[in-house]
Amino acid sequence: MKLRDIAYSRSGDKGEVSNVCVFVYDPADYRRIVEELTVEAVEAAFRPLVKGEIVRYEMPTLHGLNFVMQDALAGGVSMSLRVDPHGKSFQSLVLDIEV
Amino acid sequence: MNDIVKIGCGSAYASDWLEPAKALADSGLVDYLAFDCLAERTLALAQIRKLADPSTGQDLRLARIMEDFAGFLGSNRTIVGNFGAANPDAAAADVVAGARKAGLDGLRVGVIRGDDVLKQVLDLDVALPERGVTAGQVRDRIVSAHAYIGAEPVVELLGEGARFVLGGRIADPSLFVGPICHELGWDLDDWASVGVATVAGHLLECGIHVTGANFADPPLRVLPALHDLAAPFAQVTSDRRVIVGKLDGTGGGVTEATVKTQLGYEVNDPAAYLTPDVTADFSALQVREIGPDRVEVTGAGGQAAPERLKVLVGLDLGFDVVGEVSYGGPGCVERARLAADVMRERFAPFAEGIDELRVDLLGVDALFEGRLQRGYPAEVRLRLAVRCADCDTATAVAEHVEFLYFAVAGGGGVTKSMRPAIGVTPAYLDRDTVRLETEVVTA
Known part of the structure; x- marks a missing residue:
C-alpha cells in the first residue's frame, strides 16, 4: 500500500x-x-530532486518521523526558479512511497 | 503574576487575511494578539521600499489594524508584532496616528530598534555559507541584513506598560514568548519554561496552519468549512501546559493531527529547535485532545539559547522573467519540449545576461522533476523561468516570450511576467554585535 x-x-x-x-x-x-x-526509501523517492544529505529524526511520543533534507530547494524560496519554491508539494510525494 | 495567559495569532505574514483575527479579538477569548508580518523575503522588499521613500518600509496594514482592533486595545488588551519591518519608527508613527484617530489617546507604544545589522554584516565581512562567499565579496548586491531577535525587549516593554509592542525582525515564536513569559513571570533564562512558551509560539505563529490550513486531503483527512478557517489561540498555564483552541462556529478544526503537523513544520532536529530565546526540545511532547477543538500539548523542554543570532541577508539577484503557454492533445509533450528548445535559440543573443534558465512542463515534471510518472497527459503547460542579471536583458527576454505563440503548433494562452529577483541567505552574528534599544512613545 x-x-x-x-x-x-x-x-x-x-x-x-x-x-x-x-x-x-x-x-x-x-x-x-x-x-x-x-x-x-526516502532518498529513492526524492533523488535527484533533493541533492544534499537526508537525516531522519524519530518522534516516538508523536508517532512520527522528521526528514531533514539539505540542498533540497534549488536555492530556497527566495532564490529558486521552481514552480513550488517552498517544496510545499513534497509532503505529497512522500505519501506516494510504498510500504 | 498570573497562572494562565490567553494569547492568539493575529497574522502569519505580511498580507495575511485579518478577518479571523478580528473575530478572535472580538470574542474576548484572548488578552494578547501576536502578529507575525514577515516571511523570509518581506524585509528585503521593505528595505527596497524604504530606499525609494525613507518614510516607509513598515507593515502596510497598520491604519486598518488600528481601526479593526481599536476595541481590543480599548479594553485593556495588548498587541505585539514585527510590524516595523525595515522601519520600526514609521510603524510606531502609524500606530500613534491610528490610536489618536480611534480615541485611544494615551496608548503606550513600545518600539524595538537594532535588528537592522547591515553595517555589522559588512564591517565584519561575515560568511554567507549557502552562497559560499563573504558579505564583502557580494557587497554591491546586498540590500538588507536583519538579525532574528528574541523576546527580551518585548518583555521589557510590556513591563513598562506598553500595550502595543512592535519591532523589526522579532522571531516568529518570540512574539508569543514575550507576552507568555511576562504574564506567567517566567525568567528568560528558565530554559525549560521558555521551551514551553516556544512550543506555544511555534503552534500559533503560522495562524490557520494549526486550525486546518495546508491539511485537507480527501477522503482521508477532511475538516468542515475550510473557507472559514479560524485564527488559533492558546492558553498557557504556570504548570507548563499549552492548550490550543479556536473560536466556536468557525471552520476547520484543532485536532491531534492538525497540531502534530504544525509541531513538525519547519523543524529540523526536534530536540534542538533553535530560536533567539532558547534551544527548545520538542522530542518528548505529548499531544492529547481534551475537548472539541481543544488540544493539550505538554512535555516541552529547553536548553540555553544559541550563542549566535541568525541573520537574513537580502541580495539583489537581478530580474526574473516567467513565460507560460499551453499545449493539448496528441504530441503535446513533444511540442512543449521543442518550443522550449526554440526559445533557447531566441534567447541566445542575450546569453551573457542570463544567469539561469529553467524549463518545466506543468502537469508532467514541474513539482517533482520527473520523480513521479503517470502516463501521457491530455494537456501540458510549458513554463520558462529566466533569471537575468540586469533589467535590459530581462526586458529583451520578456519581449521574446511572445514568440511562444509561433514556435510550434497549437500554443495557447501565453502569459508573461517580469519582477525584481530578491533573494535572502543566512548569516550568523555574535549576540554582542547586535545592540537593541527600546523606547515607549505615548499616543
Whole structure:
C-alpha cells in the first residue's frame, strides 16, 4: 500500500533545507514506518530532486518521523526558479512511497 | 503574576487575511494578539521600499489594524508584532496616528530598534555559507541584513506598560514568548519554561496552519468549512501546559493531527529547535485532545539559547522573467519540449545576461522533476523561468516570450511576467554585535 493509506505529512522550508514530517493515524503503525520508511526509501523517492544529505529524526511520543533534507530547494524560496519554491508539494510525494 | 495567559495569532505574514483575527479579538477569548508580518523575503522588499521613500518600509496594514482592533486595545488588551519591518519608527508613527484617530489617546507604544545589522554584516565581512562567499565579496548586491531577535525587549516593554509592542525582525515564536513569559513571570533564562512558551509560539505563529490550513486531503483527512478557517489561540498555564483552541462556529478544526503537523513544520532536529530565546526540545511532547477543538500539548523542554543570532541577508539577484503557454492533445509533450528548445535559440543573443534558465512542463515534471510518472497527459503547460542579471536583458527576454505563440503548433494562452529577483541567505552574528534599544512613545 501507499504510505498515504496509513500516514499524513507536512513539508516546510528554511533556506535551502526542506523538512518533511510524517505521522501515522494509528499509533500501532509507528513501528512499521520506523522500519520501512528509511532514509534509503526516502532518498529513492526524492533523488535527484533533493541533492544534499537526508537525516531522519524519530518522534516516538508523536508517532512520527522528521526528514531533514539539505540542498533540497534549488536555492530556497527566495532564490529558486521552481514552480513550488517552498517544496510545499513534497509532503505529497512522500505519501506516494510504498510500504 | 498570573497562572494562565490567553494569547492568539493575529497574522502569519505580511498580507495575511485579518478577518479571523478580528473575530478572535472580538470574542474576548484572548488578552494578547501576536502578529507575525514577515516571511523570509518581506524585509528585503521593505528595505527596497524604504530606499525609494525613507518614510516607509513598515507593515502596510497598520491604519486598518488600528481601526479593526481599536476595541481590543480599548479594553485593556495588548498587541505585539514585527510590524516595523525595515522601519520600526514609521510603524510606531502609524500606530500613534491610528490610536489618536480611534480615541485611544494615551496608548503606550513600545518600539524595538537594532535588528537592522547591515553595517555589522559588512564591517565584519561575515560568511554567507549557502552562497559560499563573504558579505564583502557580494557587497554591491546586498540590500538588507536583519538579525532574528528574541523576546527580551518585548518583555521589557510590556513591563513598562506598553500595550502595543512592535519591532523589526522579532522571531516568529518570540512574539508569543514575550507576552507568555511576562504574564506567567517566567525568567528568560528558565530554559525549560521558555521551551514551553516556544512550543506555544511555534503552534500559533503560522495562524490557520494549526486550525486546518495546508491539511485537507480527501477522503482521508477532511475538516468542515475550510473557507472559514479560524485564527488559533492558546492558553498557557504556570504548570507548563499549552492548550490550543479556536473560536466556536468557525471552520476547520484543532485536532491531534492538525497540531502534530504544525509541531513538525519547519523543524529540523526536534530536540534542538533553535530560536533567539532558547534551544527548545520538542522530542518528548505529548499531544492529547481534551475537548472539541481543544488540544493539550505538554512535555516541552529547553536548553540555553544559541550563542549566535541568525541573520537574513537580502541580495539583489537581478530580474526574473516567467513565460507560460499551453499545449493539448496528441504530441503535446513533444511540442512543449521543442518550443522550449526554440526559445533557447531566441534567447541566445542575450546569453551573457542570463544567469539561469529553467524549463518545466506543468502537469508532467514541474513539482517533482520527473520523480513521479503517470502516463501521457491530455494537456501540458510549458513554463520558462529566466533569471537575468540586469533589467535590459530581462526586458529583451520578456519581449521574446511572445514568440511562444509561433514556435510550434497549437500554443495557447501565453502569459508573461517580469519582477525584481530578491533573494535572502543566512548569516550568523555574535549576540554582542547586535545592540537593541527600546523606547515607549505615548499616543
